[in-house]
Every structure is written in C-alpha cells, then in structure tokens.
Amino acid sequence: MNSAQTIWFFAVALTLLAAWTDLRTRRIPNWLTVPGFFAGVAVNSFFAGWHGTKVSLEGAGLALAVLLPLVWLRVMGAGDWKLMGAVGALLGPVLFVFVLAGSILFSGLMAMVQTIRTRRVIETFRNIAVLVKGFLSFGFRPHPEISLDNPGLMRLPFGIAVALATLVCYGAARWKP
Numbered sequence: 001m002n003s004a005q006t007i008w009f010f011a012v013a014l015t016l017l018a019a020w021t022d023l024r025t026r027r028i029p030n031w032l033t034v035p036g037f038f039a040g041v042a043v044n045s046f047f048a049g050w051h052g053t054k055v056s057l058e059g060a061g062l063a064l065a066v067l068l069p070l071v072w073l074r075v076m077g078a079g080d081w082k083l084m085g086a087v088g089a090l091l092g093p094v095l096f097v098f099v100l101a102g103s104i105l106f107s108g109l110m111a112m113v114q115t116i117r118t119r120r121v122i123e124t125f126r127n128i129a130v131l132v133k134g135f136l137s138f139g140f141r142p143h144p145e146i147s148l149d150n151p152g153l154m155r156l157p158f159g160i161a162v163a164l165a166t167l168v169c170y171g172a173a174r175w176k177p
Contacts, residue, residue: 003047008170010039011090011099015163018083022159028079033086040089055092063088063096074142080158087162095169102165103158110156120154127153 001009014036018028037060044052063084070076084103088096115124 004173006047007040007043007090008173010036010043011087011166012163012170014039014086014090015083015159015166018159019157019163020159022079022157026155026157028077028083028159030079030082033079033082036083036086037089040086040091043090044092056089059088059090059092059096060085061088062093063100066100072142076158080162083159083162087166095173098169098172099162099165102168103161106161106164107156107158110161111154114154114156118154124154 014032018032021032022028040060041053041056044056046052048055064081067076067081067084071078071081084096084100087099091099115121
C-alpha cells in the first residue's frame, strides 16, 4: 500500500466506524475522534515529513473553523464536529472540502427522505422559516426550541453522511477512465 492508499484506508475506517457508532447510539465519541485526529497527523507526518504535518493541521483547522458556528448554533453536535476535524487531519484541506460537500449533500438527501417518511414536511418548512426570520432579525443565535437540545425534533446521524461522502471521494480518487 502506498501513502495515499494508507491515508484513505484510515479515513474510510474512521468514518465507517463513526457511522456505525452514530447509527447505534446517536453519538460520535471522543475515543474515536481524538485518536483519529492524532492518527491523521501522525500518518501524514510519517509519509511527508513537516509538509505532511502542515497539510494535516491545515485540514483539521479548516474543518474545525468552518463548522464551529454550526456547533455554537446547536445545529451540529460536537462529536460530528470533531469527526470532521479528524477527517480534515487525515485528508488535508483540499480533499476535506470534497468530503464536506459530499457530506452536506448526503445529509440533505437523508433529511429529505426522513422528512417525507415521517410526514413532517410542513413542520420542517415552518421551522426553516422561523430560523431564517430569526437570523435576519437577531443575527446568528441559537433558537431556544429549534436546536439539538429539543428531543422532539428530527435528528440525523451525520456520521453516515460523512462515511458515504468519504467512500464516494475515495472511489473518485481511485477512478481511472
């Protein structure tokens, strides 16, 4: 296995384990994300020296900086956020952006299916309208009722979306026409 394959192996293994854990418990634990981050830095440092360390830290930093506002707004859980930081540490900033875009796409599709399946389309659109109106009026502040803290609202296992996006990106990176 070459360096790229090794890094992809760690990324796919991490995200599949996170998806399985998130599906079963609706949590992505620190015992998975923190070693994932350190593995990303270590593997990249091993294969590319200081440049690998820099790329790894840039990927993690980008992931954590871009997604932190979603954690503050209580739209994304801290475990999801830390998972994305670990994925960024493994793949670096460029590949992380592709995995992030794929994760957003897959989570949006999962949300659409879940909304239709549970017959909560109108409620979901009302909540979106309330959030947009609140953000336009009061700025980016967490809504007291429309957040992860409300057990009555739908929740999606974001780890599954991240795993699917990582697998698709891996396939795209390996695809040779």
